[in-house]
Amino acid sequence: MTTSTSTNLKIPELKKHLKDFDHKELIEVITELYKLNGDVKDYLTLKFNGEEKTQELFDRAKKAIEDEFFPAGGHGKLRLAKAKQAITDFKKLTHDDAKTIDLMLCYVEFGTEFTTAFGDIDERFYTSMLSVYGDVISACEADESLFEQLHERLYEVVAGSDGIGWGYDDQLMIMYESLRWLDD
Secondary structure, three states: OOOOOOOOOOHHHHHHHHHOOOHHHHHHHHHHHHHHOHHHHHHHHHHHHHHHHHHHHHHHHHHHHHHHHOOOOOOOOOOHHHHHHHHHHHHHHHOOHHHHHHHHHHHHHHHHHHHHHHOOOOHHHHHHHHHHHHHHHHHHHHOHHHHHHHHHHHHHHHHHOOOOOOOHHHHHHHHHHOOHHHHO
């Protein structure tokens, strides 16, 4: 049995080849990439249309997260990895830290709402929610303006978690109360 090994170009090799292209050829290559790949299309649209595309990608990611908990039809599948991937993909494309943190908080909000509506889940679920909430708290700890923007929602997650098992509500409260901006 013969196996064919195909290797992708390394970045330096790609750059070398691209330097040999004239302006028109580069435009053709970029246009073909745009047509072939949705991520490239999103990236280039973001590059040229900025905030409008960022908001569209934010809305798309938020909807993808929400659909894992509360899809339009049927029951949530709770594919937490898929919901987190929507956050990662948004961050990778936009590099918008504030909106990424907002999506992370949405993840915890939807998760808290889900467990309130449908009852206790499992330890893995709560560990994921607490981990992401902790990351949001850390970002707010480092940026007072971000805290000011999100503090009401941060508290609403805590308030909405009252009585949820696995110590979830207690851990959220401890993290929230650790914020230094609350003392000001």
